[in-house]
Amino acid sequence: MSRLLNRIVANMRAEAMLAVLRLLPLVSRRRDVLGVRTYLALTDTNQFATVRNQLDLAIRLIAQFDPPRFARIARDLKGILVYPFSPRPRAQYIRSFGYCELSTSTLLGDDFVSAACMIVHEATHARLRRVRAHEAEQRLRVERACIAQEIAFLERLPHMSSRVESAQDMLKSLNAEDYTDAALWADYLSEWRAAAATATRRVAARDSRQSTSE
Numbered sequence: 200m201s202r203l204l205n206r207i208v209a210n211m212r213a214e215a216m217l218a219v220l221r222l223l224p225l226v227s228r229r230r231d232v233l234g235v236r237t238y239l240a241l242t243d244t245n246q247f248a249t250v251r252n253q254l255d256l257a258i259r260l261i262a263q264f265d266p267p268r269f270a271r272i273a274r275d276l277k278g279i280l281v282y283p284f285s286p287r288p289r290a291q292y293i294r295s296f297g298y299c300e301l302s303t304s305t306l307l308g309d310d311f312v313s314a315a316c317m318i319v320h321e322a323t324h325a326r327l328r329r330v331r332a333h334e335a336e337q338r339l340r341v342e343r344a345c346i347a348q349e350i351a352f353l354e355r356l357p358h359m360s361s362r363v364e365s366a367q368d369m370l371k372s373l374n375a376e377d378y379t380d381a382a383l384w385a386d387y388l389s390e391w392r393a394a395a396a397t398a399t400r401r402v403a404a405r406d407s408r409q410s411t412s413e
Contacts, residue, residue, distance in 0.1 A: 220280075220293070220296055220300075221296070223238065223240045223280060223282055224238045224240075224278065224280060224298070226240065227239055227240040227280065227282075228240075228241075228247070230251070232254070232255055232258045232259070233258060233259065233262050233269075233273075234273050235258055235272065235273050235276070235278065235279060236277070236278035236279070237251075237254055237258075237278060237279045237280075237281070238278055238279070238280045238281065238298075239251060239254075239281050239282075240280065240281065240282035241281070241282070241283070241303060242283055242303075243303075246303060246307060249306065249307055250281055250303060250306040250307065253306040253307075253308075253309070253311045253314060254279065254281065254301075254306055254311075254314065256311040256314075257306075257311040257312075257314035257315040257318060258279075258315075258318070260311065260312065260315045260356075261315050261318065261319065261352070264352075264355045264356055265352055265355050268319065268322075268348075268352060271322070271326065272318065272319070272322040275322055275325040275326050276297065276298065276299050276321075276322055276325050277296075277297035277298050278298050278299075279298065279299045279300075279301060279318065280298040280299070280300050280301070281300075281301045281302075281303055281305075281306060282300070282302075282303065283302060283303040283304070284300065284302055284390070285302040285304065285390045286302075286304060287302065287304055287390075288302060288304050288305040288313065288317075289301075289302040289304075289305065289390065290302070290305065290317035290318070290320065290321050291321065292321040292322075292324040292325055294324075294325075294328045297325070299317075299318055299321040299322060299325070300321070301314065301317060301318075305317060312353075312356070312359075312362070315352070316349045316352065316353065316362075316366075319348055319349050319352045320345045320346065320348065320349050321345075323344060323345040323348040324341070324345055327341055327344060327345075335375040335376070335378040335379045335382075336375050336378075338375075338378035338383075339373055339374075339375045339378050342373060342378065343370060343373060346366060346369060346370045346373070347370065349366050350363055350366045350367060350370070353366060
């Protein structure tokens, strides 16, 4: 009974989050890159040029070295949406939303290869969207398939042996316990609290600068 109740509560929260997410593409800066729609919903306009350029490089990397995969990504995803849902480099795909979501921090450095791998990973989730994964073991199998596709992509790139080995180690370390309802919900809450704390610090810093200038 408690398990059913937890799922109901989680579904209600997920629906509330999706209602907000569906508005983001409408208020974001839209740009098509080789036929892939990108949406940048950034709270800091100073980050726009860096995020846009790194995202462009990631998309073009996939198109250049793995054209068949790129064609599938363009078909399977509604687009790529970038917004600050996590203070850490993070990506996710929600089946009922249909976008590859990247946290802003994913694209603030110069590691566009990692961003490309995240896109490949989430696009694999999109391709497997009809696979119902309600149990931890099912989710684990899907996650393994996604990381396997990351590895297949990396193997097409030059000088990526160390990254391939790291991805292979990650694949071996996956554990079903990390994909239970409780574990996923704890991870979501942790990310939400971290993102909220980061936003609060930014607002406080901005207010401090404004009061100093006055």
